[in-house]
Amino acid sequence: MMNIFTNSTQSEVDIFHRKISRNIKRRRLERNLKQLDVALEIGINSVAFYSNCENCKYGKHFNLGHIYKIAKIFNIEPYELLK
Numbered sequence: 726m727m728n729i730f731t732n733s734t735q736s737e738v739d740i741f742h743r744k745i746s747r748n749i750k751r752r753r754l755e756r757n758l759k760q761l762d763v764a765l766e767i768g769i770n771s772v773a774f775y776s777n778c779e780n781c782k783y784g785k786h787f788n789l790g791h792i793y794k795i796a797k798i799f800n801i802e803p804y805e806l807l808k
Contacts, residue, residue, distance in 0.1 A: 742786040748806045749787065750779050752799050767794040 753763055764775035769791075777785035787795070789803075796803040 739781070743781050745787060745792065745806055746779050746781050748808075749792075749795055752801070752806070753779075756799065758798075763795060763798060766798055767791055 753760070760775050760779065761772045764770070764772050769775050774785065777783050778787045778791070792806055793803050796806055799806075
């Protein structure tokens, strides 16, 4: 069977996750928000988990729901966190 998903590598996906996380962290710091504040607002009760997502530690990253909610907090469109 032919693998149709050979146009991207795991490394490329990891780089994309890191880009999103950097954008979220930058915008959070610009607004002087703490990780805990954003975590609780988007329904994450663990600042450690949020921190791991924001720093791409232990394979953790934000999902689309998180990105949507974070964009609402920052009063921006979700796509702005992806570029």
